[in-house]
Structures are given as structure tokens and as C-alpha cells.
Amino acid sequence: MLEKYLHFESEFYSAAKALIYALEIKDPYTSGHSYRVYKIAKELGSMFELSDADRFALEGGALLHDIGKIGIRDDVLFKPASLSADEFKVMKSHVILGANIVSQVDCLKPCLEPVLFHHERIDGKGYPHGIAGSEIPFIAKICTVADSYDAMTTNRVYMPARTPEDGMEEVLRHSGTQFEPVVVEAFAEWWHKKYRDNDSIIQSQLTQYPTIEEHKESKAKFLGR
Numbered sequence: 723m724l725e726k727y728l729h730f731e732s733e734f735y736s737a738a739k740a741l742i743y744a745l746e747i748k749d750p751y752t753s754g755h756s757y758r759v760y761k762i763a764k765e766l767g768s769m770f771e772l773s774d775a776d777r778f779a780l781e782g783g784a785l786l787h788d789i790g791k792i793g794i795r796d797d798v799l800f801k802p803a804s805l806s807a808d809e810f811k812v813m814k815s816h817v818i819l820g821a822n823i824v825s826q827v828d829c830l831k832p833c834l835e836p837v838l839f840h841h842e843r844i845d846g847k848g849y850p851h852g853i854a855g856s857e858i859p860f861i862a863k864i865c866t867v868a869d870s871y872d873a874m875t876t877n878r879v880y881m882p883a884r885t886p887e888d889g890m891e892e893v894l895r896h897s898g899t900q901f902e903p904v905v906v907e908a909f910a911e912w913w914h915k916k917y918r919d920n921d922s923i924i925q926s927q928l929t930q931y932p933t934i935e936e937h938k939e940s941k942a943k944f945l946g947r
């Protein structure tokens with residue numbers, strides 16, 4: 723049985739790593755973003771009573787959340803200014819493209835929800851579907867907070883990085899509108915206790931990806947069902 727788990731683990735992370743590598747070749751400006759979002763989402767997920775299946779979906783989905791940007795044309799993805807309405811429509815399609823990509827591969831399918839729903843908002847003003855509140859899968863809400871915080875606190879072509887303190891305050895400010903309050907509470911607790919004095923996550927580089935060993939235990943439980 724253990725060999726089966728290791729095989730699946732290996733298959734999942736080999737496929738995920740190859741896809742993220744391809745994304746970061748296309749978009750080196752956001753190098754490391756996928757891994758940092760994975761790390762933050764994993765930390766936040768550990769603060770909730772998630773099933774093993776949800777934990778797997780959250781961590782894998784966080785790693786692959788922006789994979790659909792592979793399909794976004796360069797003049798939109800790298801525009802160093804605000805997007806026009808039409809350009810924003812193109813950019814928004816990355817969640818559908820990403821969902822289509824992970825749906826093609828059996829070992830990636832469990833990670834669909836964070837990929838598809840990480841730009842939904844609990845007030846219903848997000849995309850792609852504009853779903854609200856409890857309609858949004860909880861693991862996607864965790865991914866949303868992790869993604870937004872990392873995006874705000876690292877340099878982008880359209881905006882310089884904010885300080886971690888500013889990023890934290892921005893997350894708090896949008897609790898109850900963009901973000902799920904209980905996730906924001908967990909994020910604030912994690913940030914104050916573990917992140918603030920240890921910014922190793924923000925230093926993460928392309929070569930740092932989860933090892934099979936790192937997730938063997940939780941994935942083994944999930945895959946053994």
C-alpha cells in the first residue's frame with residue numbers, strides 16, 4: 723500500500739512541478755508565488771479540522787491555483803498598468819483555463835476547487851461565477867487569502883510590493899467582503915505568531931517544492947480510502 727501512496731505522490735508532484743515550472747518560465751516576475759501560496763495555505767489549513775481529502779485538495783490546489791495563466795496572452799499578463807475591461811475579461815479567464823488544465827489529469831483533479839474558485843469573494847462580487855458565502859468551497863476561501871496576501875506583498879509588474887504589515891492590514895480590511903472572516907482570523911493568528919518574525923516563506927524560490935516525504939502522511943490517509 724505504501725508503494726501505491728508514494729507512486730501517487732510522486733505522480734502528483736511531478737505533474738504539478740512540471741506545470742508550475744512551465745508557468746514560471748512564461749512569467750518569471752511571479753517566480754515563487756505558487757510555492758509561497760502553497761506554504762501559506764498549508765499553514766492556514768492546519769489550523770482547521772479539514773478532512774484528509776480537503777487538506778490534499780487545498781495544498782495541491784494552492785500550488786496550482788494560477789496555472790491557467792499559462793494561457794493568458796503576454797500583453798495582458800505583463801501589462802505594467804491597469805487592465806482595460808476587455809483585458810480584465812481575458813485575465814479573469816485564467817481560472818477557467820486552470821480548471822480545464824487540472825481536469826485533464828486524473829492525479830490533479832482533486833485540486834480543482836481552489837484553482838476554479840480562488841477569485842470568488844464572499845460578497846458575491848468575485849469571479850468566475852459570482853458565488854457567495856457558503857456557496858464557495860471552504861478550501862478555496864483559504865487559498866484566496868493566501869494568494870491575495872502573497873500577491874500584495876511581492877513585486878508585480880503593475881504594482882510594487884507592500885510591506886507585510888500593510889498586507890496584513892489589507893486582509894483584515896476586507897474580512898467579510900472579499901475574505902471569509904474565520905479564515906482571516908486564522909490568518910491573523912498565524913501571521914502574528916509564526917510569520918512576522920520569520921519571513922522564510924517570502925524568500926522561497928523556484929527550486930523549493932514539496933517533497934514526497936513532506937506530505938506522505940496526510941496523503942497516504944487520503945489515498946488509502
Ligand SMILES: [Fe+2]
Pocket residue numbers: 787788816840841
Ligand atoms: Fe489567480
